[in-house]
Amino acid sequence: MKSAVETLSPTRAKLTVEVPFEELKPSLDAAYKKIAQQINVPGFRRGKVPPMVIDRQVGRGVVLDEAINDVIPSKYIEALQTNDLEPLAQPEIEVTKFEDNDVLEFTAEVDVKPEVVLPSYDGLEAEVDDVTVTDADVEEQVQSLRERFASLTDVDREAADGDFVVIDLKATQDGEVVEGAEVAGMSYQVGRGGMLDGLDEALAGMKAGDEKTFASQLVGGDLVGADVEVAVTVTQVQEQELPELDDDFAQMASEFDTVEELTADVRERLGRGKRLEQAAAARDAVLEKLLEQVEIPLPEGIVTEELNARRQSVEQQLVFAGITMEKYLEDENQTVEEFEADLERRVRDAVAAQFILDEVAKKEELGVDQNELSQHLVRRAQQSGQDPQEFANHMFEHNHVPELVQEILRGKALATIVESATVKDASGNVVELKNLRPDGTIGEPEDEATEEAEETGAEEAPEESADKA
Incomplete structure (x- = not known):
């Protein structure tokens, strides 16, 4: 087999592959055997039909097509390896020349990984915001x-912001009740928002037994975004009574004896959570600094595919949250054009980051052991809300394990870069990245406490053993 590569762009290549006819012989033999199992010819047992008879019965062309379809994938992979190309998508293959007993020639156009010249990534410097826990943060928690x-x-008065109401809702369109848009006996806090546009305004001033109709748009189902008339009936108005913030409450709501102890714990937990957010921001800031130092050509097909996937993900999340895209953009103070531009920028940065981290993983000769893969499988399963064993089975059955391995390698590459970086907060303090896991993800605050406890236990263990001795 001979192959040649033509560079169409920094991210796309065209392979031209020539396969001598004698190299098709194993595929031809396999094609004859396969067809022999599929046809009935008088005088011959199934599977024992000679090639010459098959040529007469079904035609030599059918056999050749079967052989070509069998041989092209393996020869395509061989050509990739020979020319040291890493494909990023399925190729566009065209048979350009083939006649019986003559050479087979085909071309394959495919998106390939661009060449990445790594900049220096040792000792990068970045800055993140300070960790601040305000009294208002604590009071909110x-x-x-x-x-x-x-x-x-229950109260006999008009509903006001903060009150709870028990309501019946029914949406209609052109006088017909919309399927799936009718609920009864639902508890809702006035002023909470996030359900139907116009609902809070309609509820304000309503008493038990009152009914009102208002115009809105559906936020879920097949008719999401459709204009509807919504009838709301209030059956109960309820006032929320909060417990006194005293030591009795602290003992009832927590393991602490006093309000001071409870408040101090809330402040500490908030601080740990904000340090976790700061660690994630530090990781991202370091990667952003690295991206600024290199220009990487990006395959537009890969960018478009990822862009569509992320856009669909955002739309699904909004549907689950019961929010229309228009409402989301209004809350974010963004236009559609600004949203799309921001999304595309983030996608391009993410794709470029993958290429950089892949190269760092190669340069550092990073690997993945079975324990790291198992932990990553469990973490991914938890993130998606799936049973870890079922998630693992799905990954293995659909050959997604190489993708998971690549995720871990990229995480390790990122961890390598971050560990050598200097990240300071706005006040000039060096940020300690204790929560950065080996796969590059950020651990939960509880992980930090667990690791500290394990370290303490390890330090105390020798003394304990000595005492027993």
């Missing part, structure tokens, strides 16, 4: 805790 233990009391 304590208030949420009080609301979890609040009680509801």
Whole structure:
């Protein structure tokens, strides 16, 4: 077999492959055997029909087509390896020349990994925001805790912001009730938002037994975004009564004896959470600094595919949250054009980052062991809300394990870059990245406490053994 490569662009190549006819013989033999199992010819047992008879019965061309379809994939892969190309998508293959007993020639156009010249990534410097936990942050968390233990009391008055109401809702379009857009006995807090546009405004001032109709748009189902008339009936108005913030509440709502202890724990937890966010921001800031130092040509097909996938993901999340795209853009103070431009920028940065991290992983000769793969499988399963064993089975059955391995390698490459970087907060303090896992993801705050406990236990273990001795 002979092959040649033509560079169409920094991210696309065209292979021209010539396969001598004698190299088709194993595929031809396999084609005859396969067809012999599929046809019935009087005087011959199934599977024992001679090639000459098959040529007369079904035609030599059918056999040749079968052989070509069998041989092209393997010869395409061989040509990729010979020319040291890494494909990023399925190729566009065209048979350009073939006659019986003559050479087979085909071309394959495919997106390929661009050549990446790595800049120096040792000792990068980046800056992130300070970690600050304000009194308002603490008060908000304590208030949420009080609301979890609040009680509801029926009141005979008009509903106001903060009240809970029990309501019946029914959406109609052109006088017909919309399927799936009717609920009864639903509890809702006035002023909470996030459900139907116009609902909070309609509920304000309504009493038990009142009914009102308002115009809105559906936020879910097949008619998402459709204009509808919504009838709302209030059956109960309930006032929320919060427990007093005292030591009795602290003992009821937590393992602490006093409000001071409870508040201090809330502040500490918030701090750990914000340090986690800071660690993630530091990781991203270091990667952004690296991206600024290199220009990488990107395959437009890959960018478009990822862009469509992310756009679809955003749309699905909005549907689950019961928010229209228009409402989301309004809340984010963005136009459609600004949203699309921001999404494309993030996608291009993500694709470029993958190419860089792949090269770093090669340069550092990073590997993945079975334990790391197992931990990553479990983490991915948890993130998607699936049973770890079922998730693992799916990954193996559909040959997605190489993708998971690549994710881990990229994470390790990123961890290597971040560990050698200097990241400071806005006040000039060096940020410690304790929560950065080996795969580049950021651990939960609890992980940090667990690791500290394990380290403490390891340090104390020798003394404990000595005491026992």
